[in-house]
Amino acid sequence: MYAENYLYFAADVTADLDGLMLPVSRVTGCDYSAAAKTRIKFKGVPEATTTTGYIDLVHDNISTDSDIHGKVMKAFIKAMSNPAKGKIITIADAVNTVFATEFSGYGVDDVDPAVITS
DSSP states (O other): OOOOOEEEEEOSSOSSSOEEEEEGGGEEEEEEEETTEEEEEEEOOTTSSOOEEEEEEEOSOTTTOTTHHHHHHHHHHHHHTOSOSSOEEEEEETTTTEEOGGGTTTTOOEEEEEEEEO
16 A cells, blocks of 8 residues: 655635645645745645645745745755655644744745635
C-alpha cells in the first residue's frame, strides 16, 4: 500500500470551506498572489467536478521584505517534503495558531479559505 503525506490548512473564518486537507501529490505549484499572500495551487479533488484550486498563505508584506514570496515558497516546499510517509503535515492552522516551523520569521499568520475552480 502506498502511504502519502497530507497537507492541512485551516482558516480562522466562518465559511463553507474554511479548512482543507489534501495529498502532497495534488500540489501543482506556488505563485505570488498579492503583496502579503503566496498562493498554493493544487489539482481538484477526485470526488468533485473541479480540476484546479488554490489556497493563499497570508504573510509579511513585500514592502518589509522584497523576497518574502520566494522565502515563503521555499519554506512551503521544505515543509511538504517531509520524508515520512503517511503523515499529516500542518502547514497553516490559523484557528489553533499552529504553523509549519519552516515559516518562522516570515510572518505567516493566516490562510485564506481555499477556492476551488473548474
